[in-house]
Amino acid sequence: MGIKIDLEKCIGCRLCVKACALNAIEVIDKKAVIDTATCNLCAACVEACRKYAAITITKDHSGSGVDISQYKNVAVFIEQRHGIVAGVSYEMLGEGRKLADRLGERLIAVCIGSAMQKQAEELVKYGADKVYYMDGEVLTHFSDERYATIVADFIAETKPAIFLAGATAIGRSFIPKVAARVYGGLTADCTKLEIDTERRLLLGTRPAFGGNLMATIICPHHRPQMATVRHKVMKPALRNEVRTGEVMVRRFENGAVAERTKIVDFVKEVESTVNIAEADIIVAGGRGIGKPENFALLRDLAEVLGGAVGASRAAVDAGWIPYSHQVGQTGKTVCPKLYIACGISGSVQHMAGMQSSEFIIAINRDPVADIFQIASLGIVGDVSQVVPALTKAFKEKLGK
Amino acid sequence: MNITVCIKQVPGTTQVKINPETGTLIRDGVEAVVNPFDEYAIEEALRIKDRIAGTIVKVITMGPPQAETALRSAIAMGADKGYLITDRAFAGSDTWATSYTLARGIKAMGETHLIICGKQAIDGDTAQVGPGVAEMLGLPFVAWVRKVEEISERAIRVERLMEEGYDIVEMSLPGLITVVKEINTPRMASLKGKMRARSAKLVMLDAATLQAEKGKIGLTGSPTQVLRSFVPERKSGGEKVSGEVPQLVDKIVATVLELNVIK
Structure with missing residues (x-):
């Protein structure tokens, strides 16, 4: 070395x-x-x-002692919340299908839940050649230990070359444990996946330094090549009624994994029903909206557009809106199709969390606010006047 | 009880600049700081220490010799003891090798009831080392903790931030948690703390002391490698309009409808 x-x-x-x-x-x-x-x-x-x-x-030596030729196929983790397959899982199926086709290999969906056999069978229609479904009452709710053990055992048994999961609160919590256990190479929060067909390697590209630098990561000598993948970046798989595949159902034995953590309760907190990480449209507010009450104006606009409400760190720190809405380096990273930044000046940290949005509209009174540097459309104006008028105009246009 | 906090020294975030010609980070004159998320971890440990008499807070980091300043910052805040894992053999570690090495270090520190990590470091942004360390030590783990509700030497009850709200989770100890920003506001170091930090004796740990397996550390032990890095294309600002509210509204409505994003 x-x-x-x-x-x-x-x-x-x-x-x-x-x-x-x-x-x-x-x-x-x-x-x-x-x-x-x-x-x-x-x-x-x-x-x-x-x-x-x-x-x-x-490096000193190039081998890891792992016979990588034993590993084949692309596996994706299917995340479910309260028995419903999460949107990000369809993105994993869509992307996984593409990678498997590039390699000429099979796509395997790994689903963990309770009484979800129907949903598990459906995954075939979304591109899986094989579905591995682990069923058990205790698997309804996420558990780091049980999920990590099930996935690690699956990997040991099936030996996939590539394993993908959504970079969600759940995926980023237990997938690193799986990678640690199986000695896989895990790349976090990828925004692009490619295959080097010559070396049959997965190339995972991801942002670092709050999006200021992109790095492409490879895992040449260990298997599987694992990646968590950011929401909303990959295209979801489309349903194909005539697709067929194999479904394997296994029963989870309750005593199989010692459970040292227990979910006592779940408290829903986000005000609007739209999860900002998965929203197509986000209306976000900063201190520049003037006062906490003005978030109501943003909420009205978000509602008409079918979007979610985000916020800058300054607005959260001022106590105007809960932390779960915060977008930016110390909050959530989002990439919606449309991001409307209202009264947000555009700190480096905020932009790190939203600059990959497809289209950005910035509304700000200050004509030299930094946010305008990355805004696809910059509106120099007062949020408290523009936003209510905008809501009214959309209501009329959309007939709501 | 004994609490161990894992910290990382990172470049100060606001000062990170990219050389547009070479596409590399300009690190000249960039101050090294304690990763902000790790400051929340240190603070939470200190708050537990304030609540439970006899609690000892130890901080551990892995890095080049100059990472000792991060440990001293933690001691200045109120941590009792600092451990620095430093050895040429650890250079080039990815998250797997780092998790392995930190786990070896924590084992060498004696009995620990609770390990606290920041949810991620702001340079790598992976959030993989916390869960990796838990796994290597065979400990239970809860990520994204935004509140510690109850704690004893045997168990902890926390709130875990999820996408749409939070879970209340109970975990037996020893165990590991990673914390988010919402959990607290870190205290400033006192003058007395700074004085103590300056003279504090740190425990140095190298590959031999940790009895780390050669094939599992540094570049050799790391499954992942950086193939290349580059500066992302910056979005450049588009049209900027000012004027009367009705005109601005018309402009936005027309633009948004054209995007065809409303369902």
Whole structure:
């Protein structure tokens, strides 16, 4: 394992020196020299030197002891909440189908729940070649330990090459446990998945640093190649009435997994019935809307449009709306088709949570607000006047 | 009771800038800070310490030698003891290898009743190390905790933030929780705390002390690799309109209807 500089390629440009967070690189006699005692192999310099390709990082050995040729097929986790298959699961089926076709392999849906055999069978119509359904009364509600054990056992038995799950509160909670147990390579919160057909590798692209940097991650020597995938990014599978496939039902034995956590209660909290992570339209408010009561105006607009209400950190911190509505780096990351930012100035942290929205409309009194830099349509105006008029106009247009 | 808080040193978020030519992060002069979510974790541990007499709060981090400043920041807030896992052999760790290494470190610290992590670090944004550590230690785990309702040495009752509300979850201890921002407001370090932090002796842990398996640490032990990284295409601002309210409204309505997004 180590980092090497090809002295013939190095021109002493110092780009690597600037890229190094640890100040481990110096240029001596027009050639870069790396202090290997300080370097943590983060590869920032390799990126910086992409043009000259003078820096390479190599591993001691390339194998993990895993025979990767044993692993085949694409598996997707089907998330259900209160017995209903979550929207994100259809996106996993749609994307999983594409990847399986690229590889010429099968798509397996893994569903965990109670009395859901009908829904499990339906998954075939949405692209699954095989459905693995684990049924048990105690599986109605999410449990990290039970779900992790069921999925890890499934992986050990079935050996899928790729395993996908939605990057939801549930998926991002228990899938890392599965990866830890099976020694899989897990890439979090992917926004793009591709296949390198030559090496038969999954390429998972994901945002880091609050969306300021994108990284493409691979898992060359371990299996499965796992990824959690952000909602609303992949196209959902379409129903095909004539598709056929195999459904395997298993009964969960209650004593099989020691249960050390217990859900005592669930309290629904989001004011509007639309979950902001899954909403197609979000109307969001910041401190610039003037006063907490003005969130009512935003709610009215969201209702007419069939959307959800979001908020900036400033509005949440001021106590104007609960935290579950917060969009941004310390809140939720959303990518709706339409994001209407009302009285939001556009901090780096807020934009990190919504800049991948398909279309952004910003309404702000301040003509130089940062939000306008990323807004597809910028409206310089007073939210308290524009929004109610907008709601009224939409009501008329849509006949509501 | 004994509480362990896992923390990470990250570049200060607001200062992260990207070099548009090379597509890399400009780290010159960027101050290193304690990951903000980990500050909530430290604060929650300190609040439990305030409630339950005799509680000891230990903080642990893995990183280069300079990550010790993160531990000192936690001690300045009120943590009792700091552990730094640092070794060249750990360089290049992904979330799997990091979880493994931190779990080894926590084992070396003695009995722990509760481990608290921030929900994710703001540089990697993976949220995978908390659950990974729980799994490696064979402990029960609850993610996204927004409130600790009750706690004893044997059990904890928490609120877990979900997409549409929250679950109330009971877990036996020892166990691990990851916390979200809503849980508290971290305290500022006191002058006395800062003085104590400056002179605090940290426990250093390397690969040999942890008896870490060579094949499971650092770059070699990491299943995932970064193939490439790049700066995403920034959305550039589109049309900007000002004028009378009716005109603005007409403009928005026409634009939205054209998008065809209303069901």
